[in-house]
Structure formats: C-alpha cells, structure tokens
Amino acid sequence: MSRHLDIDLLRTFVAIAETRTLGRAADQVGRTQAAVSMQVKKLEEMLNQPLLNRTGRGVTLTLHGERLLGHARTILRHHDAAVADVSGAGLSGTLRFGCPDDYAAAFLPHILRSFAGLHPQVFVEVYCAPTPRLQEQLAKHALDLALISTADTGAAAAILRREPLVWVGNRHDDAASREPLQLALSDPDTLDHRWACERLEAAGRPYRVAYASGAMSGLLAVVRSGQAIAVLTQAAVPDDLQVLPTSRQLPRLPTVGLTIRFDLPRPPALVLEFAEQLRRIVPAL
Known part of the structure; x- marks a missing residue:
C-alpha cells in the first residue's frame, strides 16, 4: 500500500483532533460522518497504527495520533501557503500566534485588525500565556510563532x-x-517573578508571594482588591491601577525586550508575512 499522506485525509484528521467528535469534524470538512469515519480508517490502515480512541463523549487521540497531529498541521500549513503563493490567490489558511498575556489588551486589537485588513482570508488563532508557556507550545509545534519576552541584552536587531x-x-x-510586602506575581519561571524577588532580596525588603498565577486576570483582581502589588510591563498597566514610584524599599526593575520566535527554522510564507506585520506595528504601539 502506498505510504503517501493524502492532504484531504490529513485535513479531516486535524478537524477530528480539534473538534473531538466525528460529527463536528464532518461539518467542518463538508463530508458525512460515515465518510469521515472511512477516511480515518484509511489513514490508520496506511500508517498501520490506531489514531483514535472512541468514547461515549467523542474521540481522543492515541499516542500515534498525537504524533501524527504535529506533522499533519505542519504539512497543511506548508501546503496551503504553497497553493496561495503559486496560484496568486493571496494568503489564506490558519495561523497560530502566541502572545504574552500582559500585552494582549494593549497590542492584540491593533495587530489582528491590521493583518485582517491585508489578508482577510487568513484565520489567526491566538494563545495568550506567560513566555515560558509560549516557548513550550513552540517546542511542541502547537504555535507557528509567538512574541516572547526576553532579557534586554542590547541586541537591537532582534528586539x-x-x-x-x-x-x-x-x-x-x-x-x-x-511588611512583609505582599506580591501578586506571574509563574515562578517568568522574568517579572524572578526579577521582582531578586531586586527585593538585594534591597533587603521582606516580601511574601501571596498569589502566583499565569493568568493576568487573576493577578489584576488581587491588585484591585488591595491585597498585594504586582509587577507588569508598563504597557500592560490598566487605567484604574497606578505605577508605584521606585525607592530604596521598592527598587527599580529591569527592562524586558519583545522579540519573535518561530516553531520552524524555515517558516512558511503565511507565518513570515505575519512576522513582518509584527515588526512594522509593535514598535509603534
């Protein structure tokens, strides 16, 4: 049996993986549920591996299915970008973009609106999380690209x-x-968490991390309640909260740089175009 991976089979498989039911996947790809089931069977026979576990609530991926999913998404992204580029039909498809949670409200509306105006056929899926979580998603090829917070080392070309x-x-x-100072901080492996603790320890200021979470909404809720203070990038400070003045007891914090990271060494045209839009827009926001 031929071992060539058919694009239609892969598209159906990805739809099943994302919707977790054959019925919703069938609606998404425009086929009957019976046809979708036959496509899965054909793909499993070709690979000689089970890809789905069927349950009363839908389907889950087997270990082999999880492995195929990353490959399938990459193949489909390259396929769709190639068709759009060669046919001259313009960019289309789905792009998965990661953004640090603290920049979401300030940056995302401008980024998405401007890109949609240039490429209305592109659907952008957005995942907001602290930088370490975004890097994990990039490593798993669950994101195409992400804005990443990094230590500002003076490498102007990259930031x-x-x-x-x-x-x-x-x-x-x-x-x-x-006393001690009550803090609401992001995940322990983030720059803001680490640097806040390091600077307070260097200043000899007693502190306690009263609340730690990767969810920006939770951190802001704690600060609004008056139970703790937080560390944010300046662009992320909401209008109803205030930037506290630095002092010997509240030392100045470092500056972070914002840069782009990709999941692939050679990203497809769609991803590169979105990255170019980021380079044009983000510095001016």
Whole structure:
C-alpha cells in the first residue's frame, strides 16, 4: 500500500483532533460522518497504527495520533501557503500566534485588525500565556510563532520593543508599605517573578508571594482588591491601577525586550508575512 499522506485525509484528521467528535469534524470538512469515519480508517490502515480512541463523549487521540497531529498541521500549513503563493490567490489558511498575556489588551486589537485588513482570508488563532508557556507550545509545534519576552541584552536587531517592568498597585490603598510586602506575581519561571524577588532580596525588603498565577486576570483582581502589588510591563498597566514610584524599599526593575520566535527554522510564507506585520506595528504601539 502506498505510504503517501493524502492532504484531504490529513485535513479531516486535524478537524477530528480539534473538534473531538466525528460529527463536528464532518461539518467542518463538508463530508458525512460515515465518510469521515472511512477516511480515518484509511489513514490508520496506511500508517498501520490506531489514531483514535472512541468514547461515549467523542474521540481522543492515541499516542500515534498525537504524533501524527504535529506533522499533519505542519504539512497543511506548508501546503496551503504553497497553493496561495503559486496560484496568486493571496494568503489564506490558519495561523497560530502566541502572545504574552500582559500585552494582549494593549497590542492584540491593533495587530489582528491590521493583518485582517491585508489578508482577510487568513484565520489567526491566538494563545495568550506567560513566555515560558509560549516557548513550550513552540517546542511542541502547537504555535507557528509567538512574541516572547526576553532579557534586554542590547541586541537591537532582534528586539522589536523594550518595555520597563514596573510595580503596580491599587490607587486607593497602601499595599506597598505593608511588611512583609505582599506580591501578586506571574509563574515562578517568568522574568517579572524572578526579577521582582531578586531586586527585593538585594534591597533587603521582606516580601511574601501571596498569589502566583499565569493568568493576568487573576493577578489584576488581587491588585484591585488591595491585597498585594504586582509587577507588569508598563504597557500592560490598566487605567484604574497606578505605577508605584521606585525607592530604596521598592527598587527599580529591569527592562524586558519583545522579540519573535518561530516553531520552524524555515517558516512558511503565511507565518513570515505575519512576522513582518509584527515588526512594522509593535514598535509603534
């Protein structure tokens, strides 16, 4: 039996993996559920491996199915980009973009609106999370590209934008003066968490990480309650909160750089075009 991977079979398989049911996948690819089931069977026979576990609630991927999913997504991205480029039909397809949670509100509306105006046939899936989680998703090829926060080492060519980290508190309380200082920080492996702790320890200021989470909404809720202060990039500070002045007890924090990372060494045309749009827009926001 031929071992060539058929594009239609792969597209159906990805639809099943994303919807977790044969019925919804059939609607997505425009086939009957029976036809979708036959396509899966054909793909399993060709690879000589089970790809799906069928349950009462739908389907889950087997270990072999999980392995195929990453390859299938990569093949489809390259296929769709090649068809659009050679046919002159313009860019189309799906692009998976990661953005640090603290930049989402400030940057994403401008980025997505401008790109949609140039390429209306492209669907952009957005995943917001702290930088270490974005890097994990890139390593698994679950994202095509991501904006990444990095230490500002002065490599101007690689950094799109520099953002100072700042202490942030409620406008109507004195959380910054409490002893020990109560902090609401992102995940322990993020730059803001590490640098906040390092600077306070160097200054000899007692502190306690009262709340740690990768969810920006949770951090902001704690700060708004007046129970703790947070560390954010300056662009991410909401209007109802305030940047706290630095002092000997609240030391100045470093600046982070914002750069682009890809999941592939040679990204397809669609991904490169989105990256170019990021390079044009992000520095000016």
